[in-house]
Amino acid sequence: MPGVEGYMYPNEVSLYWSVLIVLYPYITGLVAGAFILASLERVFRVEAVKPTYRLALLTALAFLIVAPLPLQLHLGHPERSLEMYMTPHRTSAMAMFGFVYLWYLMAVLTVEIWLDYRADIVALSQTTRGWRRLFYKVLTLGSSNVSERALHIDERVGWFVTLIGIPSAFLLHGYVGFIFGSIKANPWWSSPLMPVVFIFSAMVSGIAAVMLIYMATSRLRSQPIDMKCVDTIAQYMLYTFIIDFSLEMLDLIHRIYEADESFRSLDFMVHTKLWFSQVILQICLGTLVPIVLLGLVQAAKLTAASRKRIYAVSGSLALIGIFAMRWNVVIGGQLFSKSFLGYTTYKMALATREGLLVSVGLTILPLFILAALVKLLPPWTKEQPDAEALAVTGD
Amino acid sequence: MNITRRHLMLLLPAAAVAWESVLAGTPEASPNYTMTGHWWGMLIDIPKCIGCGNCVRACQAENDVPDGFFRTWVERYHVDDWNLANPQVISPDGGKEGFPSVAEDPDGKYFFVPKLCNQCADSPCTQVCPVGATFISPDGVVLVDQKYCMGCAYCVQACPYGCRYIHPQKRVADKCTLCYHRITKGLTTACCEVCPTGARQLADLKNPNDPIHAFLKTHSVQVLKPQMATGAKVFYNQLDGSVR
Amino acid sequence: MSIFRDAGHLFRLAGVYLAGTLTFLVIRAAVVPHSFGQYGHYRGAAIAEIAAKPLHYAGHQTCEICHSDIARTKAAGMHAHVNCEACHGPLAKHAADPSIDPGKPDVATLCVRCHAASAARPKSFPQVDAEQHAGGVPCNTCHQPHNPAIAAAGGSK
Known part of the structure; x- marks a missing residue:
């Protein structure tokens, strides 16, 4: 059979989870990571990252809206997907998705954004015209109360929602890891570390994405980049990256040392079919290089210009590396036979429903949604024209 | 076949009635089939399997199994002496057209292993179904509700034995039903019906008179991948340690 | 009470969510198949449908x-x-x-x-x-x- 080495169970030859299922944990991870970055400011009072607070929330929302789309597209019968809400199976990790997703979208992210933007929404509903006025009117839910006391209540409730939001973000992505980690049939997936690794890699990718988006939007708006802000973000990215890398290495070393029945098969796979995506892309380029670069910033005194460049490079490499990690988990987990006697090949189609073009489209789509959200709910209104003044006036 | 036309005319009404009774559920074999009265499994007697592929063909004919996918298939193992960890396994087109002949190997052994859904009592595939589209019936058969399945393939990933696939045309999960439409009518499965050597035998574990009980008491049987603890109900007689 | 006045928008939000939940429950009651849950977490009628598939081998x-x-x-x-x-x-x-x-x-x-x-x-x-x-x-x-x-x-x- 083409693309098969050794022996595969006959039903295993074609892969059932395509690149779309790679995208799904990737995009969900960006949501969780972006939200946790936003919560740094809100709950942990890291004032330096304030310029990215609203941007991070909108980024999380934009990606969260897209997150279920790759799942929908990969289903044999997308029209039946609402059955997940109608008759959720309690023992299924996947059935949890609908509810965790809905909880996160409706109870956490939307509420937090709404509370934070309420004063702006009320103001916009009075200053705009036409359909935009109607849109903002609907968003006010008919209440234009922006008294000091009302805003104070919003602030407190918002803080509380963020507090709930942090475990929710962990839950959202931890369960994605559990979807894979709980499959005892697949030794490449089956690991209690899987949810934890997914959470920390999600934080890395989300932080990197918000940092890059912040730097890019600042340039687009011809605004100076708040270096104190990106320095702090990069620092947090480095810390989470080190934790993430340690966990992944722990998993790897554990597998190598235990060398159970699946080891030889998986080891061969990593040295052949996954060599480029796992060792080169994920571990070397996507993890070690950015960790060294970000560490260099901490150790040496570099100019703002070179720091910016380092952040741009290491952020992009981190995003590629985390994507490679999702790829290696999802696709790698289907390349070897559960008989441990053979390997198959994944050939990505180009223009099919689960092909390359759709995947690229789904990856870019959140950026367009983000652009629309930024237009409707400008995240910069609170920002001073002089970014340096932020530290002083930061509430 | 020396039935004359006259014989046929005499026989037909009787045969028609008998066939009707099969279609309705053979009265003598399964009077008012009750789901709680059965607990289905299968016995695979490895030393009897000759690798003819009858079961694979019959399964495809009985269940409209799409080409390239298998509800049941046959593997041929070749194990070198003590080298249990490295068997050479083939299953050309699921063994549908049999296997190429091989000469005696003085340093090793050959044998056939028919595979099918293990009808697990603690099935990982039904556990992960997000919507309740696959389930264990009250008589112990793992079934797919193809009108409800949304085709997410999570169950395919969760099966340790590779017994499930996504039907390329129906776009839903598909698998061995243990010929549920036959066994509820008092017939045996298509694969057991056509197995020339009795290497496959349908077994009702709840029926005290089923020959499976005597067999299990007197033979060394094993299930596939017992470490998976799936409660598999397909029992293999003389299963070699190299089989996975 | 001013708390109700100043937190009024939160109650409105709660109202929207409550309405959403109720709509969901109504839709759910309407679309879940009748036989779902008859024997377990699945459509009970599916068993009879599978049992009714046509025979190809007569036996x-x-x-x-x-x-x-x-x-x-x-x-x-x-x-x-x-x-x-x-x-x-x-x-x-x-x-x-x-x-x-x-x-x-x-x-x-x-x-x-x-x-x-x-x-x-x-x-x-x-x-x-x-x-x-x-x-x-x-x-x-x-x-x-x-x-x-x-x-x-x-x-x-």
């Missing part, structure tokens, strides 16, 4: 109702436990309408499926190298498929 019990003579021949020989459709293929259509000609299996491919010699087959199972054994002569020239042993002019053992 030897059915064949033997008409072909009792063949059944008697077969029972006396080595093929006693080989069921009719193992060689003749699925014949439920013929059972439902005997005027449908079931056709005859092609011995050239049929017999060797089981009896071609291979070291992978159990030693006790009768196997031949067909070329050497018959040299192209069809198997049923000497062997009666329903009772294959060659004894007393193609009769029983």
Whole structure:
């Protein structure tokens, strides 16, 4: 059979989870990571990252809206997907998705954004015209109360929602890891570390994405980049990256040392079919290089210009590396036979429903949604024209 | 076949009635089939399997199994002496057209292993179904509700034995039903019906008179991948340690 | 109470969510199939639907109702436990309408499926190298498929 080495169970030859299922944990991870970055400011009072607070929330929302789309597209019968809400199976990790997703979208992210933007929404509903006025009117839910006391209540409730939001973000992505980690049939997936690794890699990718988006939007708006802000973000990215890398290495070393029945098969796979995506892309380029670069910033005194460049490079490499990690988990987990006697090949189609073009489209789509959200709910209104003044006036 | 036309005319009404009774559920074999009265499994007697592929063909004919996918298939193992960890396994087109002949190997052994859904009592595939589209019936058969399945393939990933696939045309999960439409009518499965050597035998574990009980008491049987603890109900007689 | 006035928008939000939840519950009650949960977390009616799938193999019990003579021949020989459709293929259509000609299996491919010699087959199972054994002569020239042993002019053992 083409693309098969050794022996595969006959039903295993074609892969059932395509690149779309790679995208799904990737995009969900960006949501969780972006939200946790936003919560740094809100709950942990890291004032330096304030310029990215609203941007991070909108980024999380934009990606969260897209997150279920790759799942929908990969289903044999997308029209039946609402059955997940109608008759959720309690023992299924996947059935949890609908509810965790809905909880996160409706109870956490939307509420937090709404509370934070309420004063702006009320103001916009009075200053705009036409359909935009109607849109903002609907968003006010008919209440234009922006008294000091009302805003104070919003602030407190918002803080509380963020507090709930942090475990929710962990839950959202931890369960994605559990979807894979709980499959005892697949030794490449089956690991209690899987949810934890997914959470920390999600934080890395989300932080990197918000940092890059912040730097890019600042340039687009011809605004100076708040270096104190990106320095702090990069620092947090480095810390989470080190934790993430340690966990992944722990998993790897554990597998190598235990060398159970699946080891030889998986080891061969990593040295052949996954060599480029796992060792080169994920571990070397996507993890070690950015960790060294970000560490260099901490150790040496570099100019703002070179720091910016380092952040741009290491952020992009981190995003590629985390994507490679999702790829290696999802696709790698289907390349070897559960008989441990053979390997198959994944050939990505180009223009099919689960092909390359759709995947690229789904990856870019959140950026367009983000652009629309930024237009409707400008995240910069609170920002001073002089970014340096932020530290002083930061509430 | 020396039935004359006259014989046929005499026989037909009787045969028609008998066939009707099969279609309705053979009265003598399964009077008012009750789901709680059965607990289905299968016995695979490895030393009897000759690798003819009858079961694979019959399964495809009985269940409209799409080409390239298998509800049941046959593997041929070749194990070198003590080298249990490295068997050479083939299953050309699921063994549908049999296997190429091989000469005696003085340093090793050959044998056939028919595979099918293990009808697990603690099935990982039904556990992960997000919507309740696959389930264990009250008589112990793992079934797919193809009108409800949304085709997410999570169950395919969760099966340790590779017994499930996504039907390329129906776009839903598909698998061995243990010929549920036959066994509820008092017939045996298509694969057991056509197995020339009795290497496959349908077994009702709840029926005290089923020959499976005597067999299990007197033979060394094993299930596939017992470490998976799936409660598999397909029992293999003389299963070699190299089989996975 | 001013708390109600200043937190009024939160109650409105809660109202929207409550309305959403109620809508969901109404839709859910309307669309979940009636038999869902009858035996467990699945559509109970699915069992009957699967059980109603059409048969393709009639089963030897059915064949033997008409072909009792063949059944008697077969029972006396080595093929006693080989069921009719193992060689003749699925014949439920013929059972439902005997005027449908079931056709005859092609011995050239049929017999060797089981009896071609291979070291992978159990030693006790009768196997031949067909070329050497018959040299192209069809198997049923000497062997009666329903009772294959060659004894007393193609009769029983």
